[in-house]
Amino acid sequence: MSNKLWGGRFSAATDHLVEQFNASIEVDQRMALEDIRGSQAHARMLAACGIITEAERDQIVDGLAAIAEEITSGAFSFSEKLEDVHMNIEQRLTERIGDAGKKLHTARSRNDQVATDVRLYLRRRSEAVMEQIVALQQALVSQAEQHAEAIMPGFTHLQSAQPVTFGHHLLAWVEMLERDRDRLADARKRMNISPLGSAALAGTTFAIDRAMTARELGFDAPCRNSLDGVSDRDFIIELLGCASLCAIHLSRMSEEMILWMSAQFQFIDLPDAYCTGSSIMPQKKNPDMPELVRGKSGRIVGGLVAMLMTMKSLPLAYNKDMQEDKTAIFDALDQLEGCLRIFAGMVPGMRVNRDRMHAAAASGFATATDLADALVRAGVPFRESHRIVGESVAWCIDHGKELHEMDDAACAAIHPSLTREMVARLSVEACVAARDHLGGTAPDRVRAQCAWWQQQWRK
Numbered sequence: 001m002s003n004k005l006w007g008g009r010f011s012a013a014t015d016h017l018v019e020q021f022n023a024s025i026e027v028d029q030r031m032a033l034e035d036i037r038g039s040q041a042h043a044r045m046l047a048a049c050g051i052i053t054e055a056e057r058d059q060i061v062d063g064l065a066a067i068a069e070e071i072t073s074g075a076f077s078f079s080e081k082l083e084d085v086h087m088n089i090e091q092r093l094t095e096r097i098g099d100a101g102k103k104l105h106t107a108r109s110r111n112d113q114v115a116t117d118v119r120l121y122l123r124r125r126s127e128a129v130m131e132q133i134v135a136l137q138q139a140l141v142s143q144a145e146q147h148a149e150a151i152m153p154g155f156t157h158l159q160s161a162q163p164v165t166f167g168h169h170l171l172a173w174v175e176m177l178e179r180d181r182d183r184l185a186d187a188r189k190r191m192n193i194s195p196l197g198s199a200a201l202a203g204t205t206f207a208i209d210r211a212m213t214a215r216e217l218g219f220d221a222p223c224r225n226s227l228d229g230v231s232d233r234d235f236i237i238e239l240l241g242c243a244s245l246c247a248i249h250l251s252r253m254s255e256e257m258i259l260w261m262s263a264q265f266q267f268i269d270l271p272d273a274y275c276t277g278s279s280i281m282p283q284k285k286n287p288d289m290p291e292l293v294r295g296k297s298g299r300i301v302g303g304l305v306a307m308l309m310t311m312k313s314l315p316l317a318y319n320k321d322m323q324e325d326k327t328a329i330f331d332a333l334d335q336l337e338g339c340l341r342i343f344a345g346m347v348p349g350m351r352v353n354r355d356r357m358h359a360a361a362a363s364g365f366a367t368a369t370d371l372a373d374a375l376v377r378a379g380v381p382f383r384e385s386h387r388i389v390g391e392s393v394a395w396c397i398d399h400g401k402e403l404h405e406m407d408d409a410a411c412a413a414i415h416p417s418l419t420r421e422m423v424a425r426l427s428v429e430a431c432v433a434a435r436d437h438l439g440g441t442a443p444d445r446v447r448a449q450c451a452w453w454q455q456q457w458r459k
């Protein structure tokens with residue numbers, strides 16, 4: 001005879017290796033409080049529908065509350081023999097309250113139970129991630145305010161392109177993070193649907209009230225189809241997608257910080273508390289945190305791919321394969337939260353070397369587009385002015401000069417419209433100040449954007 005909760009039809013005990021391999025308690029015990037909340041809602045509904053008595057309901061609800069306390073105080077011991085969080089808690093309930101505990105599983109299955117628990121748990125976790133995203137955005141906006149007019153080279157192809165303000169660059173990161181937050185908010189809509197009452201797959205023969213449990217658990221609605229209710233894991237894949245994109249954004253930010261901190265750039269210095277040294281090279285101060293965050297993105301995207309592959313070709317409805325869902329999403333969220341917390345802690349301590357940035361922006365002909373624009377204002381068509389400035393750059397390279405250092409003779413030799421006054425007016429300050437429209441890099445625009453963000457968060 002098997003002593004399992006489901007052991008009635010079994011004559012032999014479960015193999016020990018199978019017991020270990022099959023168990024998910026190591027992972028799913030993190031959803032214990034959600035499991036209890038879901039069971040309490042289910043018990044209240046069973047009583048409201050006359051399926052259990054009010055006395056039984058009270059015993060169950062109170063018994064579960066006591067178990068929640070055991071769990072939060074650390075007194076509860078989870079057992080692998082009981083396979084998962086659902087059976088661990090149900091077993092303990094029966095231990096505590098006797099026969100009433102055996103009625104809790106009326107009109108439900110672990111299939112709708114686990115689907116409900118995961119949704120409740122991930123709803124809470126994704127809300128926390130959204131808050132951490134905002135915390136990082138706030139740290140970035142505050143740095144952007146301080147460096148609204150610090151000038152750095154803007155890059156395309158990692159080659160100097162046009163001068164930008166450092167604040168503007170940081171606000172680009174804030175936009176990336178805002179889309180991440182928005183995607184999480186959107187994914188929540190599809191996550192926040194109650195599968196409870198789907199039971200094993202087909203629904204139940206009892207006259208249950210699914211709207212009641214959905215309401216009590218804060219879901220927007222019960223799902224419309226029980227088969228879909230127990231087999232849908234889209235919300236986990238979506239959440240992994242959100243986490244992956246956010247991690248990819250963090251990896252891009254990491255890469256830039258790593259470059260900026262190199263001896264070749266020296267644009268920024270990250271705080272000592274967030275860097276490490278080398279065991280052999282005494283001079284080293286390594287940006288390990290952005291490097292590790294960059295690395296974590298691989299692991300998080302791995303979770304997304306793992307879950308997509310797990311779900312590929314799975315027939316309806318529940319399949320044990322789906323137990324793997326929690327490992328992937330829990331790890332991805334743990335890692336993402338770690339990355340966001342580290343960044344939010346590190347960014348306020350980032351020191352900016354404005355002189356180095358300015359010097360880098362002032363070399364490399366980053367003002368060339370502005371010279372072409374000046375020629376256009378003097379009546380030269382843009383395609384022609386592009387060519388004239390290209391020739392000017394070539395002249396400067398040959399003569400070891402910058403564009404603003406060209407003399408009258410050099411200008412006149414290239415084109416009659418090109419003048420000494422025109423090139424003399426070129427400065428990186430003028431370049432950024434001139435880009436004074438919505439989305440532009442001008443310091444005033446950066447300050448206005450910072451103010452706009454602060455306003456959003458005050459709402």
Ligand code: ARG
Nearest residue numbers: 024084110111114318322323
């Ligand atoms: N531990 C299982 C999981 O996470 C719970 C659902 C089990 N249902 C079943 N019919 N075996 O997927």
